[in-house]
Amino acid sequence: MNPGSESDDLDAWASKMLHVRAGDRRIAMPIEVVFEVGTPGPAVEVPHGAEWLHGLVQWRGRLLTLVDAGLLFGLRRSRAGKLVVMRNLNVETALAVDQVIGTECPDESAEVVLDAEMLRSHAAFQPGAAVILETAPEHG
Amino acid sequence: MTHWFKRQTSMRGRLSILLILLMVLPMVAVGWFGFQSLAAGNAEDVGNVHPDDIRNRAGLRISETVEGFEQGLQVALLDLSSRLVRLRGTDAASIRMAFGDLPPEQQPAVVAEMDTRGVIKPALGAEATAILKPFAQQTAPSRGYIALPGPGTDASSDAEQLYQVAIEPRTGGRAHIALRPMGGENGASLLSGLPLGSTVSRALTLANAPVQAREMGSHPDVGRREADAFAVHDGVSPEFWQTAITMDGRHPVHQVRIDETFIGGIALRDPAGEPVGLALVAATDHDLFPPFGQQGDPIAKIGSIIGWIAVMGVLLAIGMGLVAPRWVWRDIRASTDFIFNSVDRLRELVRRNSRALDEQSAVIKNLMDSMNSLDTASCSIADTSRVLAHSAEQSAWVSQSGNQNAETAQRGVVEVRDRVASLSDQMEELERRCAAIGSILGFIDHLSNETNDLSINATIQAAGAGGSGRQFATVASEIGKLADQARKSTRDIQQLIEQIQVSSRTTLDATKEGHQVADRCLDSFEELESAFARILKWVEQTTESAHGIEHSTAQQAESLQVVSQSIESLEQRARETVGNYQAVVEAADELAELGAEMNVTWRVG
Numbered sequence: 001m002n003p004g005s006e007s008d009d010l011d012a013w014a015s016k017m018l019h020v021r022a023g024d025r026r027i028a029m030p031i032e033v034v035f036e037v038g039t040p041g042p043a044v045e046v047p048h049g050a051e052w053l054h055g056l057v058q059w060r061g062r063l064l065t066l067v068d069a070g071l072l073f074g075l076r077r078s079r080a081g082k083l084v085v086m087r088n089l090n091v092e093t094a095l096a097v098d099q100v101i102g103t104e105c106p107d108e109s110a111e112v113v114l115d116a117e118m119l120r121s122h123a124a125f126q127p128g129a130a131v132i133l134e135t136a137p138e139h140g
Numbered sequence: 141m142t143h144w145f146k147r148q149t150s151m152r153g154r155l156s157i158l159l160i161l162l163m164v165l166p167m168v169a170v171g172w173f174g175f176q177s178l179a180a181g182n183a184e185d186v187g188n189v190h191p192d193d194i195r196n197r198a199g200l201r202i203s204e205t206v207e208g209f210e211q212g213l214q215v216a217l218l219d220l221s222s223r224l225v226r227l228r229g230t231d232a233a234s235i236r237m238a239f240g241d242l243p244p245e246q247q248p249a250v251v252a253e254m255d256t257r258g259v260i261k262p263a264l265g266a267e268a269t270a271i272l273k274p275f276a277q278q279t280a281p282s283r284g285y286i287a288l289p290g291p292g293t294d295a296s297s298d299a300e301q302l303y304q305v306a307i308e309p310r311t312g313g314r315a316h317i318a319l320r321p322m323g324g325e326n327g328a329s330l331l332s333g334l335p336l337g338s339t340v341s342r343a344l345t346l347a348n349a350p351v352q353a354r355e356m357g358s359h360p361d362v363g364r365r366e367a368d369a370f371a372v373h374d375g376v377s378p379e380f381w382q383t384a385i386t387m388d389g390r391h392p393v394h395q396v397r398i399d400e401t402f403i404g405g406i407a408l409r410d411p412a413g414e415p416v417g418l419a420l421v422a423a424t425d426h427d428l429f430p431p432f433g434q435q436g437d438p439i440a441k442i443g444s445i446i447g448w449i450a451v452m453g454v455l456l457a458i459g460m461g462l463v464a465p466r467w468v469w470r471d472i473r474a475s476t477d478f479i480f481n482s483v484d485r486l487r488e489l490v491r492r493n494s495r496a497l498d499e500q501s502a503v504i505k506n507l508m509d510s511m512n513s514l515d516t517a518s519c520s521i522a523d524t525s526r527v528l529a530h531s532a533e534q535s536a537w538v539s540q541s542g543n544q545n546a547e548t549a550q551r552g553v554v555e556v557r558d559r560v561a562s563l564s565d566q567m568e569e570l571e572r573r574c575a576a577i578g579s580i581l582g583f584i585d586h587l588s589n590e591t592n593d594l595s596i597n598a599t600i601q602a603a604g605a606g607g608s609g610r611q612f613a614t615v616a617s618e619i620g621k622l623a624d625q626a627r628k629s630t631r632d633i634q635q636l637i638e639q640i641q642v643s644s645r646t647t648l649d650a651t652k653e654g655h656q657v658a659d660r661c662l663d664s665f666e667e668l669e670s671a672f673a674r675i676l677k678w679v680e681q682t683t684e685s686a687h688g689i690e691h692s693t694a695q696q697a698e699s700l701q702v703v704s705q706s707i708e709s710l711e712q713r714a715r716e717t718v719g720n721y722q723a724v725v726e727a728a729d730e731l732a733e734l735g736a737e738m739n740v741t742w743r744v745g
Contacts, residue, residue, distance in 0.1 A: 038593055
């Protein structure tokens, strides 16, 4: 890193992309839409859901919609070895991916490059994309 | 007649008859001479003596006979007296000792003892006691005849009976008395035992008593005949008695002649000398002088017997001479035919035996050849057996050496198997440790993943923090790199571990296979050892059998030598037998010629 161009480095650092592998694709997405990565627990299948809807998974006390990134942005279902919790989208959701490669600068290694706008406008991340049955509120 | 005799007899038969006649005629002459001498002697005895002379001679002979009779009775009385001297007492044992060897009919009827008081035991009748007591009280022994009523001690019968009595005084006025009855069986036994001849009648009678048949002895020799002889002369008895008792000691016998019968009598006296009975003898002239035979010359009698035998022999010889040739000729003819047939059969048998001997010789020759071949074979077998025994001994040595090598190899295999087993254990332990390392590596990989996720999340959070999070993002990036390197290293280690595991599994499989191979090898070694043991045993048996065969073949060779010698001896005997058969045939031919000559000589056929 060159100290003389600290602002450029900061921009570069801020524009880093999160590279993941899902299905048969290497997908790059902007860090700003990523909340955290982790290892998912067992997912509950949603009956009559979309094909890319992997299911519902409990994550840190919340119920997230788990979307298969392989089918959503590629041709093959991912193994859902890792999940990427998304933010700044219309709904709280997470992507099921095979592997989290790391945060890297934008390059040409990614086969699918996602941006925030595209993700926000994607149907999969719109309200009602996943049918979630209301659960009875817990009464202390 | 001459022609008939010649036709019926052969020359030898006629010669035999002539020889018999020559032998028998002297014997006939001797017999004729003896017969003539016997007839002449009897004619002289009977025909040339005067009847008075005969009567005188008969009287003298009857007198001698009566005296002999009385002397015989005296001898019996002396025997009774001498036995009484040996009497020790009147108990049964003493009586049996003194009189036991006498015949039962000559036993004394009474053996009694008179004590110092004059009492006789066993008790006799009063009359008998009165008669005996005076004699018993004398100091000298006495003997004689007495007449007592009743038979012995039986007083129920009044008839008197004649007894021989012997009295032997003892010390202190005692005396032993023995009474033997002379009538019945006792008298008959005594009379039959006297040497008077069977043709003279004898009897004993009491004083003045007529001679009755009941008083005669009932012995067969002196039975009915005497009774008849004396009973006829009852009327003369009293006079005869009176005369007889008056005869003095020089001429004690009184005799009378009635018709052809002489009767002689002699008195029987008691111990005091008083007559109590008579001993009678009766005989006819015929009894005293038999007309022929008894007084004949013994040489003449023997000559007469020989002469009669010779006459019978002559007649028998003539008959046999006429009849026997016919029988003999037939027998000779049958015998010669039998001889001819036997000779023919003998020739046939000799021919058969000769053929059999020829065949036997051929068989013996073949047998000799076989024996020689067998001997050669036995020698070959013996040589082969020796070679076999030598080879078997070498095989035994090789088997023992192989067995020792096999045992050495077996011990090596056992050691290899044990080491392989130890290696297998070590490989299994290595497998377990690799598995443990893999487990640890998995946990490290999990930690690396988590660390990587944390570094990524830190980077994401640092990006959200803006400029203040830049350093933090750098640290997060370095942590992520370290985590990535750790993950890579973990994967490399994992690969190495996996390679080690693959190698260890391969080694383990190889060790297991080696262990199995070692086990199979040990099994093979055990089988090999067993096989070597069997081979050694077989070799020992083969050696023993080879030695046995060698020994047996040696014995067989010796036996073959003995058999060969026996066969040669047998062949020699066969040749000798052939020669003997030839001699037998020649002897048979000579026998046949002799039979033919005999047929011609005896005019047979």
